[in-house]
Structure formats: structure tokens, C-alpha cells
Amino acid sequence: xxxxxxxxxxxxxxxxxxxxxxxxxxxxxxxxxxxxxxxxxxxxxxxxxxxxxxxxxxxxxxxxxxxx
Numbered sequence: 001x002x003x004x005x006x007x008x009x010x011x012x013x014x015x016x017x018x019x020x021x022x023x024x025x026x027x028x029x030x031x032x033x034x035x036x037x038x039x040x041x042x043x044x045x046x047x048x049x050x051x052x053x054x055x056x057x058x059x060x061x062x063x064x065x066x067x068x
Contacts, residue, residue, distance in 0.1 A: 007058035009034065016048050023048075027056045 011029040023043045025036045034056045048054070 003057060005057045005059040009056040009058070011054060011056060013048060013050055013052045013054050015050060016043060018043065025054075027054050029056060 009027075009029045011027040011034070013025060014028045014033060015024075015026040017024045017026075018040055021040060022037050023040050025038060025043065025048055027034050027036070036056065
């Protein structure tokens with residue numbers, strides 16, 4: 001699979017929590033966990049499950065930086 005998005009972070013699914021229409025998929029990227037909100041249908045089509053290898057692909061038009 002080739003994508004134009006440069007931010008492709010390989011990791012492992014640590015949790016899939018299904019809601020009424022969407023699921024939260026948590027992916028561990030070397031000790032940092034990224035959470036994605038996707039449809040339940042997408043979770044089923046991809047057969048996502050805890051322990052499975054996955055790639056978090058981030059495509060955003062804005063990146064906001066903050067400091068304390």
C-alpha cells in the first residue's frame with residue numbers, strides 16, 4: 001500500500017472499544033498510544049483486534065503546537 005501521507009506510525013492495537021456507531025481503536029506506537037475514532041463497520045471490515053499489528057496514518061491540514 002502506498003499513500004501520500006508521510007506520517008505513518010507502525011504499532012500494535014492495544015484496545016478496540018465499540019460504541020453505538022463508532023469505535024475507538026488504541027494503537028501503541030513505541031510506548032505512546034494513539035487513539036483513532038472510526039466506524040464500527042470499518043472495524044469489522046478490517047477485522048481489527050487487540051494484539052494485531054497496525055499503522056496509524058495521520059493526515060492533517062494543520063498542526064498546532066502548544067507550550068506551558
